[in-house]
Amino acid sequence: MPSVHKAEPHDHAHAHGSELSETELRVRALETILTEKGYVEPAALDRLIETYETKVGPRNGARVVARAWSNPEYREQLRKDATGAIASMGFAGRQSEHMIAVENTAKIHNMVVCTLCSCYPWAVLGLPPVWYKSAPYRSRAVADPRGVLREFGVELPDETEIRVWDSTAEVRYLVVPMRPAGTEGFSEERLAALVTRDSMIGTGLPKSPAEAP
Amino acid sequence: MNGAHDMGGVHGFGPVEPEPNEPAFHAEWERRAFAITVAMGATGEWNIDMSRFARENRSPADYLAKSYYELWFAGLEALLAARRLVSAEELAAGHARGSTRPVKRILAADEVDQVLSRGTVAVRESATRARFKPGDRVRARNLHPGGHTRLPRYVRGHLGTIERVHGCHVFPDSNAAGAGENPQWLYAVRFEGRELWGAESDPKLKVSVDAWEPYLEPA
Numbered sequence: 001m002p003s004v005h006k007a008e009p010h011d012h013a014h015a016h017g018s019e020l021s022e023t024e025l026r027v028r029a030l031e032t033i034l035t036e037k038g039y040v041e042p043a044a045l046d047r048l049i050e051t052y053e054t055k056v057g058p059r060n061g062a063r064v065v066a067r068a069w070s071n072p073e074y075r076e077q078l079r080k081d082a083t084g085a086i087a088s089m090g091f092a093g094r095q096s097e098h099m100i101a102v103e104n105t106a107k108i109h110n111m112v113v114c115t116l117c118s119c120y121p122w123a124v125l126g127l128p129p130v131w132y133k134s135a136p137y138r139s140r141a142v143a144d145p146r147g148v149l150r151e152f153g154v155e156l157p158d159e160t161e162i163r164v165w166d167s168t169a170e171v172r173y174l175v176v177p178m179r180p181a182g183t184e185g186f187s188e189e190r191l192a193a194l195v196t197r198d199s200m201i202g203t204g205l206p207k208s209p210a211e212a213p
Numbered sequence: 214m215n216g217a218h219d220m221g222g223v224h225g226f227g228p229v230e231p232e233p234n235e236p237a238f239h240a241e242w243e244r245r246a247f248a249i250t251v252a253m254g255a256t257g258e259w260n261i262d263m264s265r266f267a268r269e270n271r272s273p274a275d276y277l278a279k280s281y282y283e284l285w286f287a288g289l290e291a292l293l294a295a296r297r298l299v300s301a302e303e304l305a306a307g308h309a310r311g312s313t314r315p316v317k318r319i320l321a322a323d324e325v326d327q328v329l330s331r332g333t334v335a336v337r338e339s340a341t342r343a344r345f346k347p348g349d350r351v352r353a354r355n356l357h358p359g360g361h362t363r364l365p366r367y368v369r370g371h372l373g374t375i376e377r378v379h380g381c382h383v384f385p386d387s388n389a390a391g392a393g394e395n396p397q398w399l400y401a402v403r404f405e406g407r408e409l410w411g412a413e414s415d416p417k418l419k420v421s422v423d424a425w426e427p428y429l430e431p432a
Contacts, residue, residue, distance in 0.1 A: 043322035
């Protein structure tokens with residue numbers, strides 16, 4: 001059943017047959033109408049899709065984190081003006097207009113959610129995954145974050161403080177995870193390869209050098 | 214509105230199920246629904262707060278039965294219908310019919326990169342001073358407006374501490390209603406887990422929400 005409290009429906013009921021689902025037909029019809037009226041330009045639609053499928057994604061955020069790990073001046077800039085620090089690397093704009101970077105430490109673990117919809121820092125992480133937009137995550141991240149983390153395979157010590165940031169405004173949060181041990185002397189590029197999307201949402205930890213490809 | 218979208222603390226939705234190597238979209242119609250929604254947003258016929266309200270403003274059963282992009286699409290249909298940009302007759306026919314009202318602007322392919330990288334800034338100049346400063350104790354007001362609001366139910370009535378002052382931001386409650394941007398000071402407000410969820414809560418949990426000044430009172 002299509003529902004936000006389970007995974008995204010993939011319209012498998014019809015996707016493999018010649019018959020289109022009602023939703024597919026409605027979307028197709030509306031796109032046709034909007035195009036005929038001149039309200040949307042088909043090439044612009046293709047460009048929007050291409051941007052978020054191929055250009056903007058969590059590799060952007062990983063580069064920001066890797067630079068913060070290796071460059072203390074950049075880290076300070078990120079603390080004071082995350083929007084500016086991130087823009088200086090060429091990442092800015094839609095759904096990332098007002099950025100704040102929150103840093104994990106040995107004592108504090110940060111985690112980001114949007115309980116009301118799906119707010120997410122597109123310019124640094126791309127479009128949000130289905131689980132981030134799903135009812136299980138939105139309902140439990142603020143009340144039982146440790147339980148949610150366990151479902152991601154992350155077990156934190158009881159004494160670690162968990163800071164959850166509910167993105168209820170246009171401010172977007174990027175978690176700066178702790179730099180993994182054994183990465184002394186790594187280049188930014190090598191460090192970026194350790195930074196996972198989930199570690200920048202706070203539901204995961206960066207890879208160790210041994211886990212890196 | 215106290216709708217199904219306001220999910221913080223609700224029980225019974227089950228475990229979080231991450232999908233390994235998840236694609237950006239799961240079907241062609243999701244791509245198209247995403248793109249026409251973003252492109253129509255760029256026409257300036259409505260604002261982001263109106264979009265959010267159009268998605269959440271439905272019965273809880275309907276909200277929960279729809280997938281994410283089904284909600285986007287339903288929101289888009291509602292916005293287009295309310296502004297008489299697309300008629301029921303046109304939807305039934307699958308084609309434009311009769312006269313077409315011009316929109317303020319149309320997103321061209323060669324403008325997409327620039328429009329996306331510029332985004333829509335929500336900060337505004339303020340004529341007033343912020344009422345609160347970091348460290349101030351505040352209580353989230355016990356508000357239940359029927360229209361759009363961004364104060365989640367799970368913090369209403371609870372005591373918190375001002376953590377950051379974000380600046381003066383467009384106020385969604387006004388903006389979604391077409392009553393103007395009415396900019397208000399915006400704060401990150403931190404709540405202790407036990408204040409929100411009771412004595413059984415994780416003692417090491419702190420939850421912050423971003424809350425506009427009208428949502429808060431001194432405590």
